[in-house]
Every structure is written in C-alpha cells, then in structure tokens.
Amino acid sequence: MSGAGVPPEIESWFAGRGWRVRRHQAEMLAAADSGKHAMLVADTGAGKTLAGFLPTLADFTPSRLDGARPPEGLHTLYVSPLKALAHDVQRNLITPVEEMELGLRIETRSGDTSSDKKRRQRSKPPHVLLTTPESLSLLLSYEDSFELFKGLKRVVVDEVHAFATQKRGDLLALALTRLQAIAPDMQRAALSATVADPDAFRDWIAPDGDVDSVELVEGESGAEPEVEILLPDEERVPWGGHAATWSIAQLYQRIRDNRTTLVFTNTRFLAEYIFQHLWDANEDNLPIGIHHGSLSKEARRKVEAAMAEGKLRALVCTASLDLGVDWGDIDLVVQMGAPKGSSRLLQRIGRAGHRLDTPSRALLVPGNRFEFLEATAALEAVEEGKRDGEDFRPGGLDVLAQHVMGCACAGPFHEDALLAEVTSCLPYAQIDKPTWERVLQFVATGGYALRAYDKFKRITRDKDGVWRLTHPERAYQHRMNAGIIIDAEMLEVRFRNGRSLGRVEERFAASLRTGDTFQFAGVNVEVEQLKDMELIVRASKKSAMIPSYGGLRLPLTTHLADRVRGLLTDRAGWARFPDDVREWLEVQDWRSQLPGPDNLLVESFPHGGKHYTVYYTFTGWNANQSLGMLITSRMEALGMMPGGFVANDYSLAVWSLKPVEDPRPLLSPDILTDEFIDWVQDSHLLRRAFREVAVIGGLVERQHPGKKKSGRQVTFSTDLIYDVLRKYEPDHVLIEAAWADAREKMTDIGRLGDLLDTAAERLEFVELDRVSPLAVPVMVMIGREAVPQGGADDELLLEAETLAGAAMRVEGLPEGLGD
Known part of the structure; x- marks a missing residue:
C-alpha cells in the first residue's frame, strides 16, 4: 500500500474540478509516505483539511491498493475543537470519496451521537471517524479500545491552535500517547492557519519529544486579504463605548452591497445587540440571522444550513464560527469592535472567499479610539503576516487524574508503564515521580483527608504494582461525567429579602470579597455573601468600589x-x-x-x-x-x-x-x-477554580443515572470538600491545580x-x-x-x-x- 507521488485518481479528480494539487498538499502526502509525522501551517482556504486527509484517500485508491482489498477497521481519526466543524468536514469529504469511488466510510462521533450508533461504531468502526478530544478520551476508556485502535494508521488534529495550549489540548495530548502505545506506527498530523510559533506546535504533536520526526509543511501563499477600517462619516471616532452602534447605517449598506456578510462580535450580548439594531435598520427585509453558543442546537443547525444553502444575506455571530466552517459564498467579513489578536482576526477574515486565489475582504469597525488603534495594529500585523497566540504551560493535574481514571476503565495498568506514556507528551514531560504518586493516590482514595470515605475510592493497587477499578460501576460513572468543558455559570444578584436585581457572570462575582461595592442595575450595592450560586448584596451609600462589571471578554494578546x-x-x-x-x-x-x-x-x-x-x-x-x-x-x-x-x-x-x-x-x-x-x-476565586478542577478530576460527579446535579448542588458539594481540604490537606493535588488555574486563567x-x-x-x-x-x-x-x-x-x-x-x-x- 505504499507509494510515491500523488495517485492518478486524485490528480484526475482535482483536474476535473479545474484545480491542481497544491505543493503543501503533495508535501503532506510525501511526509506520510516517508513515515513522518507532519505539522501544516497554511492560510485559510488553502485546502488544509484535504491536505491532512490526502494520505488517507491515497491509501484507498486502486493504484495504491494494486488489486488488494481496501483495509478494514478504523484507519484515520480526525479531531477538531468543534462538533460543527466535524460535521462540515464530513460533508466536504464525502464528495471526493464518492466521486473517486474509494469505498471509504466516514462518520462523526460527539456528544450529539446516539448511544446505538456509538455502540455500533465500536464494534464495526468506519474507516474515518471525525470526533472531538472529549469523545476520543471516552472511546479510550472502553476495554475494547485496544482492539478498536490497534490498526489505526493516522490521526489528523485540525485547528490545533484552538486548544493545544489549553486543558482540552492536555486531554488530547494524553489521548495521543495512549493511541501511540496501542498503535506504535500511527502517524500524527496537525493543521492550522494561525500559529505564531510552528516549532512549538511541532513539539506538542511530536511523540516522546522527537521533534525531528515531525515535518513542518508551510502552505502556498494565497491572495493578500483586503482589509479596511470603517470610520464614521464625519471622521470622528468615539471616545468611549464598545458596541459601535454609530456604524449601523453604514454596515447595513455594506450588507446590501454584498452577497453574504458574516458579522463577528466578541460577546454573545453584543451579537444580540447588533443583530437587533440591524433588524431595526432592515428596511429591505433582508434575511439576516444570528449564531452563538447560547442558542439551542436546533437553532444553530438551522442557521448553519441556511448559510450553506446561500439563503442568508448576513449572519451575526461570535467565536462560535471562528473555526474552519467552509461557506465559500461569504464575500465580506465584519469585525465589530476590537479584534484582540492578529491570529483571531486572520482566522475570521479567512471565512470570506475561503479560496486561496481569492482575496478575503474584511471590515474592522472600532467602537472607540483605543479600539481604532488596536484595529490599526491588527491590520498591520495581518499585512505583515505576523501571528500571535498563547504560550504552552504545564498540563493540568485535574486533566491527568481524569486520564488515569479513563485508563483504569479500559483495563488494569502498571503505574511505571503509564507514567512513561504520560511523560512522552509535552504538557506532562516534567511530571516527577512524587507528583505522579500524588495523582494516583488522589484517584485511588480522594487524598489523605478524604480516604476514609468509600465514595472516593475508585482504583486500587495490588502487590505487583498493578492498578484496577475498585468496582465495574466506576467505569460507567466515569463515562457519564468525564469532560473538560465546564459551562460558565451566571449568578443571581439579589437582596437578602429575595428581590432579584439580575444576573452577573460568575467569574466577576468570584473576584469579589465581602464588603466590596459595585454598581448594578443603577444601584450601588455591597457584597454580603456569595452562597449557593447567588450573590447576596445590600443597598449601599458607599461609592461603588468596582463600578464596571466587565462580563466575559476575549483577552487582548x-x-x-x-x-x-x-x-x-x-x-x-x-x-x-x-x-x-x-x-x-x-x-x-x-x-x-x-x-x-x-x-x-x-x-x-x-x-x-x-x-x-x-x-x-x-x-x-x-x-x-x-x-x-x-x-x-x-x-x-x-x-x-x-x-x-x-x-x-x-x-x-x-x-x-x-x-x-x-x-x-x-x-x-x-x-x-x-x-x-x-x-x-478571601474572594471566591479559589473556590470557583476548585469546583472546576474537582469536576474535571472526577472528585464530584455532575451526572447520575436518570439525574443531573444542578450548578447549585455541585457548588454545595465542592464547597464542603474545599473547606475540608483547606483545613486538613492544604497541599492536596486539586488545591494545587486550583491555584494554577487561579493564577493563570482567572487573574493572568x-x-x-x-x-x-x-x-x-x-x-x-x-x-x-x-x-x-x-x-x-x-x-x-x-x-x-x-x-x-x-x-x-x-x-x-x-x-x-x-x-x-x-x-x-x-x-x-x-x-x-x-x-
């Protein structure tokens, strides 16, 4: 099944569409043929995803098979940060597979996949499975995962910049080490349009730190994007404000002048706010939609389908559509407010045109003077091809605990062998033996202060140093609760008599201490207590110490x-x-x-x-x-x-x-x-961070058969445990993980x-x-x-x-x- 060069079937398919195989696509195939892993950095619209899958398609072409039967079993895993992206990739892959008659079966697997289909995928897997880091980790927790993945040839990680430096990336890095142990010849490929330091991502994708085994492939240069900054008609940039509502009339005219416009905002509220203002100005009754993470799955799917069919003239959205979705008919992207980063802006601009030889057109709309400077800086960075991004940091101990439990669910393991796996990936390369033993003891007993409680006993070690589950039901509970994404909570702000003033984002509330004052709903209030997901306040005559509630914000790079x-x-x-x-x-x-x-x-x-x-x-x-x-x-x-x-x-x-x-x-x-x-x-920052790591680490379970704990119930449980650990075991592994999150995520x-x-x-x-x-x-x-x-x-x-x-x-x- 090995071969050199692009198979003629693939060359013919490209030619039949008036295309050619791009240099970087051929180089990705050549890297795979030579047995190397690969990191592809290429502009949006350069055919990155097809480049990642080209070795898979080649393996199923008749010229490569040379009369042999197509391979059976799972051949390629595709991992993306978004379920929507996996569905989009499936739709786009089916066309070449069917037209070349390759006989490849392609399926998706996510939290939306039915349980019957998930069971069938394990017993009769497709050739290509498109999934997310969380779903892959769960697949690896089954006893039959060794059989399922033993023939795996390739893993393609798309939009790697979107999660590699975060906890989802920690989970995926651990999953890749497990897959490599099951299928030693498995090849890895990572794809991105916007990484600032490709060599750092080569380190991340490399097995066992062998960065030389990862070929860096750089994409062909595409057409330069055409980006402009929109200014008020009277050339007067506002002093303050973020919504840029001054631009609505001009923005509406741009929507009228273009076929399809994608309008990005930085928050869900601004998406709703701009959408409403556009509807108020919509004298032509143009079809304008909205898309963000708080909408129902059905509403989002309906809008995505309408965009794919070219039925919308404009779509107002958030970062929910930042990544990868291929709608080639978009001819203008608008960024409302400051872009916050050149890589993010490049990603969003790339939604327009989505073709390498077609310039993407974008419009930046600053809300105030500093945002004008930020937009100018971002535009110049784009013109220079300069990208930015987050730095890599040590992997989370809560994620490591979740992975250890998943491995135990799949079967008994020896701690030294699993440690060797764990330290072969970049996020956990520096884990030492004492830290590893603390993580194992936490998974086994909950830690020193909790070891007397049977509910925290999940794994046990025999005299030969082999770890196994304390009871088979532990595997079921793990699979019900495993995951990395913790939904952001909104807290009710109310007086002690029960009268509600509204809701604020928990991240803001957690930074407050008793006695702090802030202005909310036109009233100066003083914090009395944060309890059970409620912020209890009283009216105050003191000036507001913190007058501005910031809400959820994208960080300025x-x-x-x-x-x-x-x-x-x-x-x-x-x-x-x-x-x-x-x-x-x-x-x-x-x-x-x-x-x-x-x-x-x-x-x-x-x-x-x-x-x-x-x-x-x-x-x-x-x-x-x-x-x-x-x-x-x-x-x-x-x-x-x-x-x-x-x-x-x-x-x-x-x-x-x-x-x-x-x-x-x-x-x-x-x-x-x-x-x-x-x-x-003194604030609730550490409590909030502890709640997240306790859920991720498996100490507190949100899901039980037929029942789901409310946010209030989870908070009550984690607060009790937190108080016990702070008093009796302040160096507990989850307290350490919570401090790491409080330092990095919450306070920068x-x-x-x-x-x-x-x-x-x-x-x-x-x-x-x-x-x-x-x-x-x-x-x-x-x-x-x-x-x-x-x-x-x-x-x-x-x-x-x-x-x-x-x-x-x-x-x-x-x-x-x-x-």
Whole structure:
C-alpha cells in the first residue's frame, strides 16, 4: 500500500474540478509516505483539511491498493475543537470519496451521537471517524479500545491552535500517547492557519519529544486579504463605548452591497445587540440571522444550513464560527469592535472567499479610539503576516487524574508503564515521580483527608504494582461525567429579602470579597455573601468600589498590545490617522507623556473632588481587574482611602481621597505574594477554580443515572470538600491545580508579573492638574453599569464630551498643534 507521488485518481479528480494539487498538499502526502509525522501551517482556504486527509484517500485508491482489498477497521481519526466543524468536514469529504469511488466510510462521533450508533461504531468502526478530544478520551476508556485502535494508521488534529495550549489540548495530548502505545506506527498530523510559533506546535504533536520526526509543511501563499477600517462619516471616532452602534447605517449598506456578510462580535450580548439594531435598520427585509453558543442546537443547525444553502444575506455571530466552517459564498467579513489578536482576526477574515486565489475582504469597525488603534495594529500585523497566540504551560493535574481514571476503565495498568506514556507528551514531560504518586493516590482514595470515605475510592493497587477499578460501576460513572468543558455559570444578584436585581457572570462575582461595592442595575450595592450560586448584596451609600462589571471578554494578546504601544510612540505615523485621533495623541504628548513599548506610564490628577491615578498597562481587562483589586487593597492598608477602580484592556483608573504621590510602593513585586494570596483566598476565586478542577478530576460527579446535579448542588458539594481540604490537606493535588488555574486563567498572573517587573525598572510618573486625553476612554466608564455593553453607549458618549472638553482644552498649546 505504499507509494510515491500523488495517485492518478486524485490528480484526475482535482483536474476535473479545474484545480491542481497544491505543493503543501503533495508535501503532506510525501511526509506520510516517508513515515513522518507532519505539522501544516497554511492560510485559510488553502485546502488544509484535504491536505491532512490526502494520505488517507491515497491509501484507498486502486493504484495504491494494486488489486488488494481496501483495509478494514478504523484507519484515520480526525479531531477538531468543534462538533460543527466535524460535521462540515464530513460533508466536504464525502464528495471526493464518492466521486473517486474509494469505498471509504466516514462518520462523526460527539456528544450529539446516539448511544446505538456509538455502540455500533465500536464494534464495526468506519474507516474515518471525525470526533472531538472529549469523545476520543471516552472511546479510550472502553476495554475494547485496544482492539478498536490497534490498526489505526493516522490521526489528523485540525485547528490545533484552538486548544493545544489549553486543558482540552492536555486531554488530547494524553489521548495521543495512549493511541501511540496501542498503535506504535500511527502517524500524527496537525493543521492550522494561525500559529505564531510552528516549532512549538511541532513539539506538542511530536511523540516522546522527537521533534525531528515531525515535518513542518508551510502552505502556498494565497491572495493578500483586503482589509479596511470603517470610520464614521464625519471622521470622528468615539471616545468611549464598545458596541459601535454609530456604524449601523453604514454596515447595513455594506450588507446590501454584498452577497453574504458574516458579522463577528466578541460577546454573545453584543451579537444580540447588533443583530437587533440591524433588524431595526432592515428596511429591505433582508434575511439576516444570528449564531452563538447560547442558542439551542436546533437553532444553530438551522442557521448553519441556511448559510450553506446561500439563503442568508448576513449572519451575526461570535467565536462560535471562528473555526474552519467552509461557506465559500461569504464575500465580506465584519469585525465589530476590537479584534484582540492578529491570529483571531486572520482566522475570521479567512471565512470570506475561503479560496486561496481569492482575496478575503474584511471590515474592522472600532467602537472607540483605543479600539481604532488596536484595529490599526491588527491590520498591520495581518499585512505583515505576523501571528500571535498563547504560550504552552504545564498540563493540568485535574486533566491527568481524569486520564488515569479513563485508563483504569479500559483495563488494569502498571503505574511505571503509564507514567512513561504520560511523560512522552509535552504538557506532562516534567511530571516527577512524587507528583505522579500524588495523582494516583488522589484517584485511588480522594487524598489523605478524604480516604476514609468509600465514595472516593475508585482504583486500587495490588502487590505487583498493578492498578484496577475498585468496582465495574466506576467505569460507567466515569463515562457519564468525564469532560473538560465546564459551562460558565451566571449568578443571581439579589437582596437578602429575595428581590432579584439580575444576573452577573460568575467569574466577576468570584473576584469579589465581602464588603466590596459595585454598581448594578443603577444601584450601588455591597457584597454580603456569595452562597449557593447567588450573590447576596445590600443597598449601599458607599461609592461603588468596582463600578464596571466587565462580563466575559476575549483577552487582548500581548503581541497586539505591544503593537498598539508602538503606534502611540510612532509620531511620524500619526499622519495616517483620522484628524481627531491624531489631535488626541498630539495633545496627550504635549500635556503629559505617551506610554512606550518598554515602560509603564502612570498619571495622577484631581477630578470631581477626588484624586485619580491611571496606569497604562496594556495587559488586558483580566489582569487589570486583578491589579485594581490588589492596588486598592494595598492603598487601604496604607490609609490612602481608595474609593474604587475601573479597568479596560489598556488601562486601570483608581481614585482615592488622598493623592498617590509615588506609585512605586503600590507596584512592588511582593504584591503578588502578600496581597495576591490574601485576595484570592478571601474572594471566591479559589473556590470557583476548585469546583472546576474537582469536576474535571472526577472528585464530584455532575451526572447520575436518570439525574443531573444542578450548578447549585455541585457548588454545595465542592464547597464542603474545599473547606475540608483547606483545613486538613492544604497541599492536596486539586488545591494545587486550583491555584494554577487561579493564577493563570482567572487573574493572568504572568502578565501581572511582567508588568510589575517593568514598573520596578522603567516607571514614568506624571502629575497633572486635570484629566489627560489618554485617560478619557477609561474615565468615562466610571459609574456606568456595563452588563449590557452597548446599551450605555449614548450616555458614555455624552459624558465623554464633558471629560474630553477638559482634557483637550488648548490654552497655551503650541502653534499648529491640534490643527
């Protein structure tokens, strides 16, 4: 079945469609023929998925079979981050398979697949199975998995950048090591359009750290994308706001002028908000749809089918459609608000055209002036082909515990053999023997403090060092509950008498401590208690310490943040900006300073009877929110009487009754040891993180036969266990995993640490007599409840004009400046 070159059947099929086999597609086939693994980086529309499957198709061509029967059993696994993508790939693969009469059976397997079909797939598998990391991990937990996968020839990991650096990637890396142990000759292939560091992903996909066994294939260059930034007709970019509702009339005209437009937003609320505004403007009654993760599966499938059939003129969506879905008739992509990363923008732009020789057309619509700079930085990064992405970090111990339990469900294992498997993948290469033994003991007994309870006894070891299940029912329970994706909870905000004010995202609520105040639904409230998925508050006459509830936000990448800083200090480049943006920067430069790529600018000024300090961090909302908590805590300890803070992606504004005369003591690195630990433990951040790792690690089960625990019940169970462990076993493996999540996911401690290092070495402190132009975008957020982001935009703009009037007054301005 081996062969060199592209089989003639495949060449003929391409030619019959007026296509040719691309260089990178042929190189992926050549890598497989030479026995190598492969990492393909190619633009969207370059035929990446077909390139990944080309070795599989070749194995089933008559010229390669040379009279032999097609291979039986499971030949290729395709793993993607989205169920929708797997269904789309199945639809697109069936055409060449049928037209070349290859006899390949292709099926999908996910949480939506019926139990009867899942059973049949294990006993009579298709040649190609399209699945997700979670479903693959569950397949490996069955005793017959050794028989199912022993003949596996190939695994194709699509859109690898979307999950390799996260816990889903940890789970998949562990699954790949198990598959390699079952089928030693199995080849791996990873596909992506947007990785910044391909060699890092080669390390991830490589078995046993053998990066030289992974061929890096780079795709042919496609047509350059055509990207423009939409500006208000009067060339006046707003000071504040995120929804960019000023653009609706222009956006609607673009939809009318194009065949199909895909409108991306960064949050589900903004998707609904923009969709409603477009319908209000839809005087032609054009078919416009909406797609996001909160919609039902039926609603999403209906919209996807309508798009595939070309029945919609526009679709407003979130990241739910970022990846891979091939709708070739889209001729314009719109990004509402800031893109937050060049790789994300490239991915979204690639939805338009979706052909290598056709330029993708995109429109960026900034909501405010900083977003204009961010859009400019992202556009220039796209033009230069510069990508960004998350760094790899050590694998989660909760994910490792889940994998250990899955392996036990498949059959007895020897701990040394399984450890060798585990350490052969990048996320767990550094796991040492003591940590491994702690993980095993956790799966076996729940840990030292819980070992007296039979419910936590899941595996046991015999005298020969072989581990096995304590009872067969444990396997059933594991399969019902295994998974990595923990649905985000919304918490009810209510007074103690039961009156509800609405709901906030749990991530925000978990950062609060008793006594914190924030504004919600137009009322200043003080936190009394976070209990059973409810935030209990009381009305307060205190000023709102945290006036802006941020909701779920896409993080601003470090790469894009650095580019925005570069734009601020590139004075010669300001000439290409709209007049009002250029004037904004010129007056800031004259009156204060501009934050540079390698320093931290801090400004202080009086306003409205209070003293304000603004830190231009560019670390993203999450890190800025954490820093605001820590700084106000330290200010309280120093008697500076802080009143509160507000943050956006670019800056943090803190106000107090006493002025900050030197910000350096507030930014000393020890804030990440003393105040950080106190804050995380006093807030519910660690409890929230513990709940997630307890569910992933299998300590708490959400599903039971015929019954599912509510979020409230899960929280009650995990809170009880958390309190026990904090008291009796504070070094428990899940407490360690929760701390890792709290540091990285919830507080972005890595970026905070880098910021404090910069502050220690290169802090620029400027004392002003009034608000600076650069401070206006963050200052207008003060006192505005931001749950309905966009809904308060009109009020924000009115307040911005008042602040901007003070910031941009030009008495004494040098001649010609600001003209």
